Structure formats: C-alpha cells, structure tokens
Amino acid sequence: MASKTVLQLKSIERHYGEGDMMLSILKDADFELRSGETVALVAPSGTGKSTLLHLAGLLEHPDGGEVIIGGKSCNGLSDDERTAIRRSEIGFVYQFHHLLPEFSALENIMMPQLIAGLREAEAKERAAQLLDYMRIGHRGDHRPAELSGGEQQRVAIARAVANAPRVLLADEPTGNLDPKTASYVFDALEALVRQSGLAAMIATHNHDLAARMDRRVTIDGGRVVDF
Numbered sequence: 001m002a003s004k005t006v007l008q009l010k011s012i013e014r015h016y017g018e019g020d021m022m023l024s025i026l027k028d029a030d031f032e033l034r035s036g037e038t039v040a041l042v043a044p045s046g047t048g049k050s051t052l053l054h055l056a057g058l059l060e061h062p063d064g065g066e067v068i069i070g071g072k073s074c075n076g077l078s079d080d081e082r083t084a085i086r087r088s089e090i091g092f093v094y095q096f097h098h099l100l101p102e103f104s105a106l107e108n109i110m111m112p113q114l115i116a117g118l119r120e121a122e123a124k125e126r127a128a129q130l131l132d133y134m135r136i137g138h139r140g141d142h143r144p145a146e147l148s149g150g151e152q153q154r155v156a157i158a159r160a161v162a163n164a165p166r167v168l169l170a171d172e173p174t175g176n177l178d179p180k181t182a183s184y185v186f187d188a189l190e191a192l193v194r195q196s197g198l199a200a201m202i203a204t205h206n207h208d209l210a211a212r213m214d215r216r217v218t219i220d221g222g223r224v225v226d227f
C-alpha cells in the first residue's frame with residue numbers, strides 16, 4: 001500500500017517579538033510526513049522543536065506559510081474548525097504525561113473518546129485494548145500516581161491515539177525516563193505506529209531512539225532539513 005502525505009508544512013514562518021527585538025525561529029520551513037512513517041526531530045535546545053510541533057498540531061498559528069493536514073489547508077479556518085481537526089486527526093504526547101490525576105488509567109484513555117461522542121461502552125473497550133497493546137492491561141484501574149513513569153507515559157501514548165488520529169506529535173516523550181524505560185516505552189510507541197499506519201513526528205534528544213526512526217530531521221537556520 002503506497003503511503004500518503006498526512007501532514008505538510010509549506011514555507012512556514014514563525015517569529016516572536018517585533019522590530020530589532022524580532023527572533024525568527026522558522027524561516028521558509030518545509031516538512032512532509034507520510035502515513036506509517038516515524039520521523040525524529042533532533043535539534044539543539046531553543047531552535048524551535050516545540051514551536052514546530054505546536055504549529056503542526058494547530059496549537060499555534062504560523063506568521064506565514066501553510067499547514068496542510070490530510071490534504072486540507074488549515075489556513076483561514078476558525079478556531080472551532082481547528083479544534084475539531086486537532087481532536088480527530090492529531091494526538092499529542094508531552095515529556096510530562098499530563099494525565100488527569102483523579103481518574104484511572106482506563107478513564108484517562110476513555111476521556112477523549114467520550115468528548116468525541118463515543119458511547120461509554122465503546123470508549124471503555126477501546127481504552128482496554130490500547131492498554132493491553134501497551135502491555136499495561138492489568139494497570140487500568142490505577143490512578144497515574146500509582147503508576148511508574150514508564151507506565152504513565154504509555155498511558156499518555158494510549159490516550160493520544162484513542163481517537164485514531166492520522167498524526168502523532170510527541171515532544172520529548174521519553175525525556176523524563178531512564179534509558180532502559182525510555183527504550184521500552186519507545187518499543188510500544190513504534191509497534192503502535194507500525195500496526196496502525198499512524199504517522200509520528202517525535203522531538204527527542206536521545207540519539208539512540210532517533211536512530212531507530214525512519215528519518216531524522218533537524219532545524220537549521222529556521223528550516224527543517226534531513227540529516
């Protein structure tokens with residue numbers, strides 16, 4: 001099956017501040033992500049990795065250029081339309097899991113599905129499947145504080161893909177974990193991407209993990225380049 005482009009960034013410009021104080025972070029940046037593909041985003045601190053992920057995930061607006069998701073340009077969309085695309089097409093994983101502390105692992109994964117309008121029984125079944133898939137099926141009733149860092153991050157990944165997005169964007173998802181746990185979490189993430197045809201862009205400082213991805217890109221002079 002030929003993979004198709006699920007995310008495209010075209011001539012993206014992003015700067016902060018104004019006049020003499022203006023800081024250009026992204027300049028004429030292009031990027032393409034295809035279904036089933038994992039891409040590592042490896043660049044020094046402050047070069048714009050989070051900015052790029054936020055733009056790709058429609059959390060920020062570019063100052064120029066275009067973000068295209070599933071073949072549709074997101075320029076000119078209302079905030080509600082952007083939110084709808086974000087909820088259905090994009091999953092986010094952050095360095096810190098941001099799970100809701102008062103809910104169980106299972107409930108945390110059900111939440112985005114219920115918001116998307118799924119019935120409780122369906123959401124529960126999918127949440128349980130995802131937990132099994134991440135090899136923590138036996139931890140569904142536990143709250144985040146009762147889980148290890150690696151388990152919490154696997155729940156966060158399961159939650160990010162609960163609504164079967166096209167694109168997974170991860171900002172240092174294993175940055176908070178020891179190398180062995182990071183590798184184990186990444187195994188689960190990788191298996192999920194391969195099995196589902198999801199596309200993933202993962203910012204990481206971990207060169208061993210980056211080496212396992214299909215492609216590696218960096219940010220150089222405001223542009224996204226392969227390395």
Ligand SMILES: Nc1ncnc2c1ncn2[C@@H]1O[C@H](COP(=O)(O)OP(=O)(O)OP(=O)(O)O)[C@@H](O)[C@H]1O
Nearest residue numbers: 016017023025043044045046047048049050051052
């Ligand atoms: N809202 C903002 N206002 C002003 N400057 C900002 C804003 N957001 C980010 N920046 C600046 O833009 C640059 C890129 O930030 P970004 O968070 O994208 O970097 P990063 O590559 O993800 O860094 P790290 O690896 O440390 O997380 C930094 O110099 C940062 O200080």
